[in-house]
Amino acid sequence: MINFGIIGCGGMGRHHAKSLQAIEGARVLACADAEAGAAHELAQACNIPEACDDYRHLLDHEDIDGVFVCTPTFTHREIVVAAAQAGKQVFCEKPLALTVADCQAMLGACEAAGVQLMVGFVRRFDSHWGKVRELVRGGAVGRPVVWRQCNAGSSPKSPWYLYKDQGAGPLMDGAVHTYDFARHIYGDAAAVWADMTRLRRDRTAWDTGTAAIRFRSGDDLVLSWSWGLPAGVGGGSILDVLGPDGVLLFTTPPDRLPAGCPPEEYGGISIVREGGATQVAPFRKNNMFADMVRAYVNALTDGQPVPIPGEHGLKATEIACAVFASSEGRKCVELC
Structure with missing residues (x-):
């Protein structure tokens, strides 16, 4: 069983929580959102045991193996780096970040921590x-x-x-x-x-x-x-x-x-x-969202590389910045 946390409980957080619910061998243990009401609403809708308004509390949860980062783009670097340093596998929504430097910092943190980073390029x-x-x-x-x-x-x-x-x-x-x-x-x-x-x-x-x-x-x-x-x-x-x-x-x-x-x-x-x-x-x-999440979970379960590693997020941001x-x-x- 792989245990996940959802960080950011808006539209994409709800999508991914529901996809995870349908996968045998995956479980969502906690969700976090700066708006406490959004976290509690998602927890109730998807039977998630814990909800909080600070993602750092979720990262302190020793039983959580990986996180889905579904927050606004400008917050991605801080959260992904913190998640990697906490030893969590990381799925991050697109765009990975607004600058090439932020993308590189996120990739570097995940590499240093020995965790994988996947980007949500659902297409x-x-x-x-x-x-x-x-x-x-x-x-x-x-x-x-x-x-x-x-x-x-x-x-x-x-x-x-x-x-x-x-x-x-x-x-x-x-x-x-x-x-x-x-x-x-x-x-x-x-x-x-x-x-x-x-x-x-x-x-x-x-x-x-x-x-x-x-x-x-x-x-x-x-x-x-x-x-x-x-x-x-x-x-x-x-x-x-x-x-x-x-x-x-x-x-x-x-x-x-x-x-x-x-x-x-x-x-x-x-x-x-x-x-x-x-x-x-x-x-x-x-259902491309469900298929993406299933492929991600399968890769982690089988100890394989994730389907869309962080380097692809970096490359896309390089084009956007250009x-x-x-x-x-x-x-x-x-x-x-």
């Missing part, structure tokens, strides 16, 4: 995006490719997401999933061009921006993202992969799925080639 376990990766790497539309992701809306409800020194906005907190998954497809990034602006004047983070990232493979990622719109307002969206032989569309109308693929259980990627010839590549839908440096310096930023 690595998404069968939808996984099918896109399979198609790109299999040459479905040729190479090189350009992955385009464009979306716009209002910001998350918690204000810290749009303060520069707390959440740093969508090109850090939201796009970090895409930076990581692009690395998962292409390999390491080579250079970044970006430009950002601020539509909301009551926050300090850049809430709107565009970034073009060239990877060493010759493939590109192009992002345009905004959290600067009024509540309830959304812009248009693009999510596709362009290649010399066609395009991958991330969605397929349910009535175009192949026979034997009911839309309740399957989605599809549309592959459109010359002349409009269209093929649908189906995938079985999954995006900010490119915009603020009005220049291309090359990555080593």
Whole structure:
């Protein structure tokens, strides 16, 4: 039996607590949140024996083997370093940290303590995006490719997401999933061009921006993202992969799925080639959050490396920081 503590009892803390409940051989012994009410609410909802308002009390619990750090990004370094020094295995939500230096400090603390650090890049376990990766790497539309992701809306409800020194906005907190998954497809990034602006004047983070990232493979990622719109307002969206032989569309109308693929259980990627010839590549839908947590627990149980080690969090933060440096310096930023 592996015993866990949950630090941060908001949305992600609840997600992970519920996932752990469904895994034989895993148990949540305690939860902590600076808002005591949130901790007690999660404890009651998930039958967690102990709840407190100070994560350090949880780390003093000798029976806890590992922790899930689900707090705002600007708190990650302090908590992860303390957890490692307490000898706990660490799962940390994304982004790992807002700066490369903080990421390095977290990795160093875990290495010094002999514990593993995993980052919550849940898209690595998404069968939808996984099918896109399979198609790109299999040459479905040729190479090189350009992955385009464009979306716009209002910001998350918690204000810290749009303060520069707390959440740093969508090109850090939201796009970090895409930076990581692009690395998962292409390999390491080579250079970044970006430009950002601020539509909301009551926050300090850049809430709107565009970034073009060239990877060493010759493939590109192009992002345009905004959290600067009024509540309830959304812009248009693009999510596709362009290649010399066609395009991958991330969605397929349910009535175009192949026979034997009911839309309740399957989605599809549309592959459109010359002349409009269209093929649908189906995938079985999954609960990526539950699958990620299960893979993490299995790795710890079997004494194996965790699926997404902290180094991947560092690499994604390096790209995010290069995006900010490119915009603020009005220049291309090359990555080593």
